Structure formats: structure tokens, C-alpha cells
Amino acid sequence: NAGVTQTPKFQVLKTGQSMTLQCAQDMNHNSMYWYRQDPGMGLRLIYYSASEGTTDKGEVPNGYNVSRLNKREFSLRLESAAPSQTSVYFCASSEYRGEQYFGPGTRLTVT
């Protein structure tokens, strides 16, 4: 039982490059989330998916797209990376009561 897994762990991009962050959970949770965390700050919600086939914008969706591929997988895509997207990205999943379980994170640097 791996919980929530994320790939890659680290990534360096040049401005304008694109990439997809992958997330998978094996807890059979309906809801999945993508957050970013900047130094000294809390978590800001980028997108979330309440169930397979649905996605909704969070607090900071600009510059990102998501795909809920199936119940297990939720990916985050940066189409044209910008230095302002340098951050740590966390994926999480939860059941109906809202208790969230986080992946290990992806540390992204955009130069």
C-alpha cells in the first residue's frame, strides 16, 4: 500500500517549456487535489477533482491544466512554464470526510 505517489521528485525547466506532474493513489479515494507551496507559506489549491470525470479550479489555477485519468490518477500540466511557477507541488487524496493524504511532493524550478 503505497498511499499517494508523485513523479518526478525534482524537475528543472526553462521558461516556456512544458511538463506534466503525475500523481496516483491506491486508497480508492474519490477526491484528489493539487497544491503548491511557496517558501514560508501554506498550501494553495490549484485544482481539485471531487470524483472521476470532474475537475474544478482552486485558488490559483492560472497557467495549469489537469486531467483525472481514472479514479487512481490525477495529473497536472504546465503548458508554458514561468519562473513564478517555481514551487513545491503536492498531490493529495481524500474520502468524503475531508481527511487528506499527501504525496511526497515535486520540487520544480523554472529558470
Added chain:
Amino acid sequence: QKEVEQNSGPLSVPEGAIASLNCTYSDRGSQSFFWYRQYSGKSPELIMSIYSNGDKEDGRFTAQLNKASQYVSLLIRDSQPSDSATYLCAVMGTNAGKSTFGDGTTLTVKP
């Protein structure tokens, strides 16, 4: 006003003391409340959830909820150096499944 506010910190307590972490929220319809612990460079980890007014105890941790005052707190008794971390308060509001996080309070427990 932020939706979820925490003590700005940092908070420093001696080993063996009680650490008190506080959180206020703005959405009166909020239903679920969580405390997460985040060690430096790691992902957040759920340590307590509370859904009704009153106290909930789990080992050295006690969560307290007062919906009338829109206030939730976390007490850590007999604080240990291993409790040194950032503690994030999260509140799930009327939009079921989506939580808002505070910016966190950094706790240092000195031996």
C-alpha cells in the same frame, strides 16, 4: 481577512511544556477541521481531525473546537524535540471535499 488564520509564530517551548496552537476561520458553515504536521522538506501529515464542538484527545495531542467562536486549537502536552515542525490548520467549508489551509505555525521544542 483570510479564510483561515493561524498564530504567525514562530513558537518556541521547552521540552516537557504544553504547546498551544490556534486557528480561526471565517466560514460559519464549516463542518470539518484538521491539523497537519509538516517537517521541513517533507509533505504534510494528518495528525488530528475534529468535527463537533468540544475536545478530542489522541495521545499527547488534544484538538479543541468552538464553532460559535469560529476557533480551533491544538494542544501538545509533554512537548518533545521531535514535535518541532510546522503545524497547518485546515478547514473544510460548505464546499464539501475542499479544504482551506492556514499559513502554518512553526513550533520549536528546545531540549
